[in-house]
Amino acid sequence: MTGRIFITGDKHRTMVPLFRLAERVELQKTDVLLIAGDAGYVWNDDYPYTIKSLEQIFPGTIAFIDGNHENHAILNGMGVSVWQGGKVHRVGERVLHWMRGEVYDLYGKTFFAFGGGQSVDKDRREEGVSWWKEEEPTEAEMEYGTKQLQAHQKDIDYVITHEPPFFARGQIARQKELGEAYRFPHLLEQWYRLLETQERFQMWYFGHMHVDQTITPKLRGLHQDILLLETGQSIW
Numbered sequence: 001m002t003g004r005i006f007i008t009g010d011k012h013r014t015m016v017p018l019f020r021l022a023e024r025v026e027l028q029k030t031d032v033l034l035i036a037g038d039a040g041y042v043w044n045d046d047y048p049y050t051i052k053s054l055e056q057i058f059p060g061t062i063a064f065i066d067g068n069h070e071n072h073a074i075l076n077g078m079g080v081s082v083w084q085g086g087k088v089h090r091v092g093e094r095v096l097h098w099m100r101g102e103v104y105d106l107y108g109k110t111f112f113a114f115g116g117g118q119s120v121d122k123d124r125r126e127e128g129v130s131w132w133k134e135e136e137p138t139e140a141e142m143e144y145g146t147k148q149l150q151a152h153q154k155d156i157d158y159v160i161t162h163e164p165p166f167f168a169r170g171q172i173a174r175q176k177e178l179g180e181a182y183r184f185p186h187l188l189e190q191w192y193r194l195l196e197t198q199e200r201f202q203m204w205y206f207g208h209m210h211v212d213q214t215i216t217p218k219l220r221g222l223h224q225d226i227l228l229l230e231t232g233q234s235i236w
Helices: 016-024 047-057 072-076 139-152 166-171 184-195
Strands: 005-008 032-035 061-064 080-083 086-090 095-098 102-106 109-114 158-161 203-206 213-216 219-221 226-228
Touching: 016 047, 047 095, 086 102, 102 139, 109 139, 139 184, 158 184, 166 184, 166 213
Parallel strands: 005 032, 032 061, 061 095, 109 158, 158 203, 203 219
Antiparallel strands: 005 226, 080 086, 086 095, 102 109, 213 219
16 A cells, blocks of 8 residues: 655644645545644643544544654653554554654655754743653663664665754754753754765655755755655645
8 A cells, every 4th residue: 555645844733734735635545644743732631632633634644753842741641552663652543643763664665753852932831731841852762763773774765853953053044042951953963964875865854943944955844834755845
């Protein structure tokens, strides 16, 4: 079985882009929509109703990595299962959370996923209500991601992260300050350098910065754009 793969950036719980996608494309059950973090659909205990609405709009599978605007307590409290070779939290019947450092095989393409990011506004949010410290990857998670990437580097077609590699920030007008002890973007830059010369590697997508911008031929930020992965062309 094969199908189309769409990818987009931060959605922050809005349904509007999915309605617009459905207006422009005849969606099918085999379609997959990937979200590069800050999906926001799991935010409080009412999330099952939101997920039901998502599944009514999009007939295929929605898979998201976590960003810095997610309820990590709820996500991390879910049972873990395996989907397409990688660990997931099954948020709904057709809505999945791709976990940090996992590798997925989807329609003949191999994806490396790693969510998480740092909030610049956490001093204005309430821990356990609108902010969770688990948004930032732990040393163990980053070590796991490195091992996974090294083990699969020759097989990876696409990478999806929330944070961009550090060097990309210098080319993005919208700046977000980084804490002095926050080394994750620097690690992402190491991962990018490891992959950029691999023959099979095609593209790295990230969210977080709220830009639709190509940084290098193999690195692209996503926000409002919804792309057809096969062509890299925007649907709207």
